[in-house]
Amino acid sequence: MKKGKISNAVIRRLPRYCRYLSSLHREGVERISSSALGNNMGLTASQIRQDLSCFGEFGQQGYGYNVEKLYQEVSEILYLHKQREAVLIGVGNLGRALIQNFDFSDSGFHLGAAFDIDPALIGTEINGIPILGALALENYLAEHDVAVAVLTLPGRYAQGMADMLMDKGVRGIWNFTNFDFEVKEEHNDVVVENIHFSDSLRVLSYQIGE
Amino acid sequence: MKKGKISNAVIRRLPRYCRYLSSLHREGVERISSSALGNNMGLTASQIRQDLSCFGEFGQQGYGYNVEKLYQEVSEILYLHKQREAVLIGVGNLGRALIQNFDFSDSGFHLGAAFDIDPALIGTEINGIPILGALALENYLAEHDVAVAVLTLPGRYAQGMADMLMDKGVRGIWNFTNFDFEVKEEHNDVVVENIHFSDSLRVLSYQIGE
DNA sequence: TAGATTGTTAATCGATTAACAATC
């Protein structure tokens, strides 16, 4: 798996490849050409070959790609087979939805604990995940190698929480608050992935018009 | 507000401009130059001026942009002042989270009703929004001019539901299922905006590595 | 072998950045 500098555009397509390949595999499809996959996904064959060639040579002339093998390759490129530690901060409706319905292990993470300030929640479990008090967080971070924190707390707490998490060595933040927090110079190796619901709906609003 | 063909890259930045301008306005900032805004947002001054010039001339030489005015302009470009009708389909954890916590009117929509198949939910209200039975949906769509449907149901129902919605004239679908449904040729004017949680976390997974 | 399809190099297209005359 060679890696030069992979462009963001390519990286964002990888999870889609993953999903399509997985669904082809489930349907029992054994092999697929770049052009067939392109038709499926609304991409050009060229683009798919170009994308994949960033990471290696996974196909065979005259044959195409073995679906299962390519799926495995892309999964590994994305590190989906790992089990890095994650915590979730803010057990409101959205936090609870993620704890109950989202499969973290599918994306290479193990959700070890969730944190909240509500005394009624602290000490309980949801879907087998312990809910701990916010005061226990720093200690938890010191004792566990937490790679990623999921931020599902009210936006006004996002900056302070993010600062603390980064100071404590968290390497990635999956941010669901509607706030783009600042990342200090010293933490510019921390990866932030934002899911801004309202930005998404506003793009839809623009496109619908009227 | 002139509009040629606006690129997707530009459109996706508009909601961010909106958020930053709104926060500047709240902080009492009256005017801002493209370079100052660029520093704020991590963009170049050129890019900001280029982006805005797609829609008109909102600045003034030697002065910059009036924050409040520009905010209003961008809001209008995004149609945030409208109140188009929306429905939500699938009142699980995520659906409930959106109904309770998400401000649709902030993005130019009014959430008129939510739909589910759970008899325990049907007939109740959440946050003032009536929860109706799935069987009532077609009738509801016939009687209301529903612009957008929010899909928060299990992925296996996404395709069937999307087909029905598009047949009934819905113009946009905000898709939270982890499934990219097909859009029939006859509906290629329907706008689909996907929020794929797992794609997002997998990008984070890739970037974190190890 | 002939047909299919890859990986890669070259060509094109589009988006970002730089430069600058216009002007507040």
Next chain:
DNA sequence: TAGATTGTTAATCGATTAACAATC
């Protein structure tokens, strides 16, 4: 007026598409 900053045109950079020799 002098300084600042716009909107826009031109230059650059990067990403997508096309072409094709290599080869299964």
